[in-house]
Amino acid sequence: MKIIGLIIAVLTGALLIYGTVDFPEWADPASPASTHLSPHFIEKTMEETSVPNIVTAVLADYRGYDTMFETTVIFAAGVVCFFLLRILKKEGPRQRLYRHALTGMTIRIRDGEKRPSVLDEFERIDTMWTPYDVIIKTVCRLLIPFIQLFALYVIAHGHHSPGGGFQGGVILGASIILLAISQDLRTAIKRMSEKVDAILSPAGVFIYAGTGALCLLLGGNFLDYSALASILHVDPVTARSHGILIVEIGVGVAVMATLIWIYNNVSSAGKYDEGL
Amino acid sequence: MIWQLDLAILTLVVIAGIGAITVKDLLGAAILFGAYSFMMCLLWSIMGAVDVSFTEASVGAGASTVFFVAAVFRTTRRTKD
Numbered sequence: 001m002k003i004i005g006l007i008i009a010v011l012t013g014a015l016l017i018y019g020t021v022d023f024p025e026w027a028d029p030a031s032p033a034s035t036h037l038s039p040h041f042i043e044k045t046m047e048e049t050s051v052p053n054i055v056t057a058v059l060a061d062y063r064g065y066d067t068m069f070e071t072t073v074i075f076a077a078g079v080v081c082f083f084l085l086r087i088l089k090k091e092g093p094r095q096r097l098y099r100h101a102l103t104g105m106t107i108r109i110r111d112g113e114k115r116p117s118v119l120d121e122f123e124r125i126d127t128m129w130t131p132y133d134v135i136i137k138t139v140c141r142l143l144i145p146f147i148q149l150f151a152l153y154v155i156a157h158g159h160h161s162p163g164g165g166f167q168g169g170v171i172l173g174a175s176i177i178l179l180a181i182s183q184d185l186r187t188a189i190k191r192m193s194e195k196v197d198a199i200l201s202p203a204g205v206f207i208y209a210g211t212g213a214l215c216l217l218l219g220g221n222f223l224d225y226s227a228l229a230s231i232l233h234v235d236p237v238t239a240r241s242h243g244i245l246i247v248e249i250g251v252g253v254a255v256m257a258t259l260i261w262i263y264n265n266v267s268s269a270g271k272y273d274e275g276l
Numbered sequence: 277m278i279w280q281l282d283l284a285i286l287t288l289v290v291i292a293g294i295g296a297i298t299v300k301d302l303l304g305a306a307i308l309f310g311a312y313s314f315m316m317c318l319l320w321s322i323m324g325a326v327d328v329s330f331t332e333a334s335v336g337a338g339a340s341t342v343f344f345v346a347a348v349f350r351t352t353r354r355t356k357d
Contacts (some may be wrong), residue, residue, distance in 0.1 A: 055327040156355035162326040170334040
Protein backbone atom coordinates (compact mmCIF):
# COMPACT_ATOMS: atom_id res chain seq x y z
CA MET A 1 0.00 0.00 0.00
CA LYS A 2 2.83 2.33 0.90
CA ILE A 3 4.61 1.59 -2.38
CA ILE A 4 1.45 2.27 -4.42
CA GLY A 5 1.03 5.57 -2.60
CA LEU A 6 4.65 6.48 -3.28
CA ILE A 7 4.28 5.64 -6.98
CA ILE A 8 1.11 7.74 -7.26
CA ALA A 9 2.74 10.68 -5.45
CA VAL A 10 5.89 10.54 -7.61
CA LEU A 11 3.85 10.21 -10.83
CA THR A 12 1.62 13.17 -9.93
CA GLY A 13 4.63 15.23 -8.94
CA ALA A 14 6.40 14.38 -12.20
CA LEU A 15 3.30 15.31 -14.22
CA LEU A 16 3.00 18.63 -12.40
CA ILE A 17 6.68 19.43 -12.95
CA TYR A 18 6.29 18.42 -16.61
CA GLY A 19 3.34 20.83 -16.81
CA THR A 20 5.49 23.74 -15.67
CA VAL A 21 7.57 23.41 -18.87
CA ASP A 22 4.71 25.10 -20.76
CA PHE A 23 4.66 28.02 -18.35
CA PRO A 24 6.06 31.36 -19.48
CA GLU A 25 9.59 32.14 -18.36
CA TRP A 26 10.10 33.36 -14.80
CA ALA A 27 9.11 37.08 -14.70
CA ASP A 28 8.68 37.17 -18.49
CA PRO A 29 7.38 40.64 -19.43
CA ALA A 30 5.84 39.25 -22.64
CA SER A 31 3.68 36.62 -20.91
CA PRO A 32 -0.11 37.12 -21.21
CA ALA A 33 -0.49 37.75 -17.48
CA SER A 34 2.08 40.55 -17.57
CA THR A 35 0.84 42.17 -20.79
CA HIS A 36 -2.95 42.29 -20.23
CA LEU A 37 -4.05 41.46 -16.71
CA SER A 38 -1.54 42.77 -14.21
CA PRO A 39 -1.15 46.24 -15.77
CA HIS A 40 -4.94 46.62 -15.91
CA PHE A 41 -5.38 45.66 -12.24
CA ILE A 42 -2.44 47.77 -11.09
CA GLU A 43 -3.45 50.88 -13.05
CA LYS A 44 -7.24 50.76 -13.04
CA THR A 45 -8.24 49.22 -9.66
CA MET A 46 -8.20 52.52 -7.80
CA GLU A 47 -10.32 54.41 -10.32
CA GLU A 48 -12.71 51.52 -11.01
CA THR A 49 -13.41 50.35 -7.46
CA SER A 50 -11.73 52.91 -5.14
CA VAL A 51 -10.12 50.07 -3.20
CA PRO A 52 -6.42 50.67 -2.42
CA ASN A 53 -5.65 46.98 -1.75
CA ILE A 54 -5.56 45.42 -5.22
CA VAL A 55 -5.65 41.87 -3.82
CA THR A 56 -8.99 42.52 -2.10
CA ALA A 57 -10.46 44.08 -5.23
CA VAL A 58 -9.34 41.14 -7.39
CA LEU A 59 -10.60 38.53 -4.91
CA ALA A 60 -14.01 39.99 -4.15
CA ASP A 61 -14.83 41.97 -7.30
CA TYR A 62 -12.96 40.99 -10.46
CA ARG A 63 -12.79 37.32 -9.40
CA GLY A 64 -16.00 37.34 -7.41
CA TYR A 65 -17.22 33.98 -8.69
CA ASP A 66 -14.06 32.30 -7.49
CA THR A 67 -14.41 33.57 -3.94
CA MET A 68 -18.14 32.78 -3.89
CA PHE A 69 -17.51 29.14 -4.67
CA GLU A 70 -14.59 29.01 -2.23
CA THR A 71 -17.06 30.07 0.44
CA THR A 72 -19.46 27.40 -0.80
CA VAL A 73 -16.68 24.80 -0.55
CA ILE A 74 -16.05 25.78 3.06
CA PHE A 75 -19.77 25.53 3.82
CA ALA A 76 -19.86 22.11 2.13
CA ALA A 77 -16.91 20.98 4.27
CA GLY A 78 -18.81 21.95 7.41
CA VAL A 79 -21.94 20.10 6.28
CA VAL A 80 -19.92 16.99 5.37
CA CYS A 81 -18.25 16.97 8.81
CA PHE A 82 -21.69 17.26 10.38
CA PHE A 83 -23.13 14.35 8.41
CA LEU A 84 -20.08 12.14 8.93
CA LEU A 85 -19.52 12.70 12.62
CA ARG A 86 -22.68 13.87 14.34
CA ILE A 87 -24.37 11.29 16.54
CA LEU A 88 -27.92 12.48 17.08
CA LYS A 89 -28.90 9.69 19.47
CA LYS A 90 -29.47 11.12 22.93
CA GLU A 91 -26.96 9.04 24.79
CA GLY A 92 -24.63 10.49 27.38
CA PRO A 93 -21.27 9.09 28.40
CA ARG A 94 -21.31 6.01 30.56
CA GLN A 95 -20.13 8.02 33.52
CA ARG A 96 -20.03 11.66 34.44
CA LEU A 97 -17.57 13.41 36.69
CA TYR A 98 -18.51 16.29 38.96
CA ARG A 99 -15.99 18.33 40.89
CA HIS A 100 -16.54 20.53 43.91
CA ALA A 101 -15.18 23.95 43.11
CA LEU A 102 -13.84 24.80 46.56
CA THR A 103 -12.53 21.54 47.95
CA GLY A 104 -11.53 19.84 44.68
CA MET A 105 -13.44 16.70 45.65
CA THR A 106 -14.56 14.75 42.57
CA ILE A 107 -17.51 12.38 42.42
CA ARG A 108 -18.35 9.95 39.67
CA ILE A 109 -21.90 9.07 38.66
CA ARG A 110 -22.43 6.09 36.41
CA ASP A 111 -25.21 6.01 33.89
CA GLY A 112 -28.54 5.13 35.49
CA GLU A 113 -27.48 5.93 39.03
CA LYS A 114 -29.50 8.41 41.03
CA ARG A 115 -28.17 11.98 41.01
CA PRO A 116 -27.45 13.33 44.50
CA SER A 117 -29.33 16.51 45.38
CA VAL A 118 -26.20 18.48 46.34
CA LEU A 119 -25.01 18.46 42.74
CA ASP A 120 -25.70 22.18 42.31
CA GLU A 121 -22.49 23.04 44.13
CA PHE A 122 -20.47 20.85 41.81
CA GLU A 123 -19.26 21.67 38.32
CA ARG A 124 -19.24 19.08 35.59
CA ILE A 125 -15.80 18.09 34.27
CA ASP A 126 -14.77 15.89 31.35
CA THR A 127 -13.85 12.26 31.95
CA MET A 128 -10.58 12.80 30.08
CA TRP A 129 -9.96 15.83 32.20
CA THR A 130 -7.07 18.23 31.80
CA PRO A 131 -6.51 19.87 35.18
CA TYR A 132 -8.16 23.18 35.85
CA ASP A 133 -5.63 25.95 35.31
CA VAL A 134 -6.57 29.39 36.58
CA ILE A 135 -3.80 31.16 34.63
CA ILE A 136 -4.85 29.74 31.25
CA LYS A 137 -8.52 30.38 31.99
CA THR A 138 -8.00 34.00 33.03
CA VAL A 139 -5.55 34.90 30.29
CA CYS A 140 -7.85 33.44 27.61
CA ARG A 141 -10.85 35.26 29.08
CA LEU A 142 -8.89 38.52 28.87
CA LEU A 143 -7.55 37.83 25.37
CA ILE A 144 -10.70 36.64 23.59
CA PRO A 145 -12.43 40.07 23.33
CA PHE A 146 -9.29 41.58 21.83
CA ILE A 147 -8.92 38.71 19.38
CA GLN A 148 -12.51 39.24 18.26
CA LEU A 149 -11.99 42.99 17.97
CA PHE A 150 -8.91 42.36 15.83
CA ALA A 151 -10.92 39.96 13.66
CA LEU A 152 -13.58 42.62 13.06
CA TYR A 153 -10.82 45.09 12.20
CA VAL A 154 -9.33 42.61 9.72
CA ILE A 155 -12.71 42.18 8.00
CA ALA A 156 -13.58 45.88 7.94
CA HIS A 157 -10.09 47.09 7.02
CA GLY A 158 -9.56 44.56 4.23
CA HIS A 159 -9.90 47.36 1.68
CA HIS A 160 -6.77 49.09 2.89
CA SER A 161 -4.54 46.45 4.46
CA PRO A 162 -3.92 42.72 4.10
CA GLY A 163 -6.85 40.69 5.31
CA GLY A 164 -10.51 40.37 4.56
CA GLY A 165 -13.38 37.99 5.08
CA PHE A 166 -11.45 34.73 5.14
CA GLN A 167 -8.78 35.77 7.58
CA GLY A 168 -11.14 37.72 9.82
CA GLY A 169 -13.61 34.84 9.86
CA VAL A 170 -10.89 32.37 10.78
CA ILE A 171 -9.70 34.60 13.63
CA LEU A 172 -13.31 35.03 14.89
CA GLY A 173 -13.81 31.26 14.81
CA ALA A 174 -10.44 30.69 16.48
CA SER A 175 -11.47 32.93 19.38
CA ILE A 176 -14.47 30.68 20.13
CA ILE A 177 -12.27 27.58 19.70
CA LEU A 178 -9.83 29.13 22.19
CA LEU A 179 -12.75 29.46 24.61
CA ALA A 180 -13.58 25.78 24.09
CA ILE A 181 -9.96 24.75 24.69
CA SER A 182 -9.30 26.95 27.71
CA GLN A 183 -12.63 26.30 29.49
CA ASP A 184 -14.49 23.31 28.09
CA LEU A 185 -16.61 22.48 25.07
CA ARG A 186 -19.91 23.02 26.88
CA THR A 187 -19.01 26.64 27.72
CA ALA A 188 -18.26 27.35 24.07
CA ILE A 189 -21.47 25.63 22.89
CA LYS A 190 -23.43 27.75 25.37
CA ARG A 191 -22.10 30.85 23.57
CA MET A 192 -22.35 29.51 20.01
CA SER A 193 -24.86 26.70 19.88
CA GLU A 194 -25.02 24.14 17.11
CA LYS A 195 -28.15 25.76 15.74
CA VAL A 196 -26.43 29.15 15.45
CA ASP A 197 -23.52 27.54 13.60
CA ALA A 198 -25.85 25.72 11.25
CA ILE A 199 -27.81 28.90 10.49
CA LEU A 200 -24.84 31.29 10.15
CA SER A 201 -22.82 29.00 7.93
CA PRO A 202 -25.27 29.00 4.98
CA ALA A 203 -26.32 32.56 5.83
CA GLY A 204 -22.83 33.78 4.94
CA VAL A 205 -22.97 32.04 1.57
CA PHE A 206 -26.47 33.45 1.10
CA ILE A 207 -25.27 37.01 1.79
CA TYR A 208 -22.61 36.57 -0.90
CA ALA A 209 -24.83 34.96 -3.52
CA GLY A 210 -27.74 37.22 -2.57
CA THR A 211 -25.63 40.32 -3.22
CA GLY A 212 -24.83 38.91 -6.63
CA ALA A 213 -28.50 38.17 -7.34
CA LEU A 214 -29.47 41.66 -6.14
CA CYS A 215 -27.07 43.15 -8.69
CA LEU A 216 -28.78 40.99 -11.31
CA LEU A 217 -32.22 42.27 -10.22
CA LEU A 218 -31.03 45.89 -10.37
CA GLY A 219 -30.01 45.50 -13.98
CA GLY A 220 -26.30 44.71 -13.73
CA ASN A 221 -24.37 41.50 -14.22
CA PHE A 222 -24.12 38.87 -11.50
CA LEU A 223 -21.79 40.23 -8.77
CA ASP A 224 -21.41 43.56 -10.61
CA TYR A 225 -21.64 45.74 -7.52
CA SER A 226 -21.90 49.03 -9.43
CA ALA A 227 -25.59 48.16 -9.95
CA LEU A 228 -26.03 48.61 -6.20
CA ALA A 229 -25.45 52.38 -6.58
CA SER A 230 -29.18 53.10 -6.83
CA ILE A 231 -30.08 51.52 -3.49
CA LEU A 232 -26.92 52.58 -1.62
CA HIS A 233 -27.29 56.19 -2.88
CA VAL A 234 -23.63 56.51 -3.90
CA ASP A 235 -21.82 56.72 -7.21
CA PRO A 236 -21.08 53.40 -9.00
CA VAL A 237 -17.38 53.37 -8.07
CA THR A 238 -18.09 53.71 -4.34
CA ALA A 239 -20.87 51.15 -4.72
CA ARG A 240 -18.29 48.61 -5.88
CA SER A 241 -16.21 49.34 -2.78
CA HIS A 242 -19.27 48.91 -0.54
CA GLY A 243 -20.30 45.75 -2.39
CA ILE A 244 -16.88 44.25 -1.64
CA LEU A 245 -17.38 45.02 2.06
CA ILE A 246 -20.82 43.32 2.03
CA VAL A 247 -19.52 40.11 0.47
CA GLU A 248 -16.48 40.12 2.76
CA ILE A 249 -18.87 40.18 5.73
CA GLY A 250 -20.72 37.23 4.18
CA VAL A 251 -17.46 35.30 3.75
CA GLY A 252 -16.43 36.12 7.33
CA VAL A 253 -19.73 34.90 8.79
CA ALA A 254 -19.65 31.67 6.78
CA VAL A 255 -16.01 30.88 7.61
CA MET A 256 -16.44 31.64 11.33
CA ALA A 257 -19.52 29.46 11.76
CA THR A 258 -18.10 26.60 9.68
CA LEU A 259 -14.83 26.57 11.62
CA ILE A 260 -16.61 26.35 14.97
CA TRP A 261 -19.01 23.74 13.61
CA ILE A 262 -16.19 21.49 12.34
CA TYR A 263 -14.26 21.89 15.58
CA ASN A 264 -17.28 20.97 17.72
CA ASN A 265 -17.98 17.88 15.63
CA VAL A 266 -14.37 16.69 15.53
CA SER A 267 -13.35 17.35 19.13
CA SER A 268 -16.49 15.85 20.69
CA ALA A 269 -16.70 12.94 18.19
CA GLY A 270 -20.18 14.12 17.24
CA LYS A 271 -21.68 13.95 20.74
CA TYR A 272 -21.40 17.64 21.72
CA ASP A 273 -20.93 16.55 25.30
CA GLU A 274 -17.29 16.29 26.19
CA GLY A 275 -14.51 17.66 24.08
CA LEU A 276 -10.94 18.77 23.98
CA MET B 277 14.76 39.56 -0.46
CA ILE B 278 17.70 38.50 1.71
CA TRP B 279 18.92 35.22 0.28
CA GLN B 280 20.50 33.93 3.52
CA LEU B 281 17.16 34.31 5.31
CA ASP B 282 15.35 32.76 2.35
CA LEU B 283 17.69 29.76 2.33
CA ALA B 284 17.39 29.22 6.08
CA ILE B 285 13.57 29.29 5.97
CA LEU B 286 13.44 27.04 2.90
CA THR B 287 15.66 24.49 4.67
CA LEU B 288 13.36 24.57 7.68
CA VAL B 289 10.32 24.12 5.40
CA VAL B 290 11.88 20.99 3.88
CA ILE B 291 12.90 19.62 7.28
CA ALA B 292 9.43 20.25 8.76
CA GLY B 293 7.71 18.76 5.70
CA ILE B 294 9.80 15.56 5.71
CA GLY B 295 9.47 15.33 9.48
CA ALA B 296 5.68 15.65 9.33
CA ILE B 297 5.32 12.63 7.04
CA THR B 298 7.96 10.40 8.66
CA VAL B 299 7.36 10.89 12.38
CA LYS B 300 5.44 8.04 14.07
CA ASP B 301 3.69 10.18 16.66
CA LEU B 302 0.63 11.79 15.06
CA LEU B 303 0.52 14.65 17.57
CA GLY B 304 4.12 15.42 16.68
CA ALA B 305 3.17 15.31 13.00
CA ALA B 306 0.40 17.84 13.63
CA ILE B 307 2.79 20.18 15.43
CA LEU B 308 5.40 19.77 12.67
CA PHE B 309 2.74 20.56 10.09
CA GLY B 310 1.94 23.74 12.02
CA ALA B 311 5.64 24.64 11.98
CA TYR B 312 5.70 23.95 8.22
CA SER B 313 2.72 26.28 7.73
CA PHE B 314 4.37 29.00 9.78
CA MET B 315 7.59 28.76 7.76
CA MET B 316 5.54 28.91 4.54
CA CYS B 317 3.82 32.01 5.93
CA LEU B 318 7.24 33.63 6.44
CA LEU B 319 8.19 32.66 2.87
CA TRP B 320 5.01 34.21 1.45
CA SER B 321 5.66 37.45 3.28
CA ILE B 322 9.29 37.48 2.06
CA MET B 323 7.90 37.13 -1.49
CA GLY B 324 5.59 40.09 -0.85
CA ALA B 325 2.30 38.15 -0.88
CA VAL B 326 1.09 39.54 2.43
CA ASP B 327 -2.56 38.47 1.99
CA VAL B 328 -1.55 34.87 1.28
CA SER B 329 0.81 34.88 4.22
CA PHE B 330 -1.97 36.19 6.49
CA THR B 331 -4.26 33.37 5.33
CA GLU B 332 -1.50 30.80 5.78
CA ALA B 333 -0.81 32.05 9.32
CA SER B 334 -4.45 32.01 10.38
CA VAL B 335 -5.69 28.89 8.55
CA GLY B 336 -2.56 26.76 8.19
CA ALA B 337 -0.71 27.43 11.41
CA GLY B 338 -3.78 28.21 13.52
CA ALA B 339 -7.04 26.51 12.62
CA SER B 340 -5.84 23.35 10.86
CA THR B 341 -3.38 22.52 13.67
CA VAL B 342 -6.26 22.74 16.14
CA PHE B 343 -8.33 20.42 13.93
CA PHE B 344 -5.48 17.90 13.71
CA VAL B 345 -4.95 17.98 17.48
CA ALA B 346 -8.69 17.50 18.04
CA ALA B 347 -8.73 14.55 15.62
CA VAL B 348 -5.69 12.99 17.33
CA PHE B 349 -7.38 13.51 20.71
CA ARG B 350 -10.42 11.58 19.49
CA THR B 351 -8.55 8.78 17.68
CA THR B 352 -5.02 7.58 18.38
CA ARG B 353 -1.55 9.03 18.67
CA ARG B 354 0.25 6.12 17.00
CA THR B 355 0.22 5.30 13.30
CA LYS B 356 0.05 1.73 12.03
CA ASP B 357 2.67 2.19 9.31
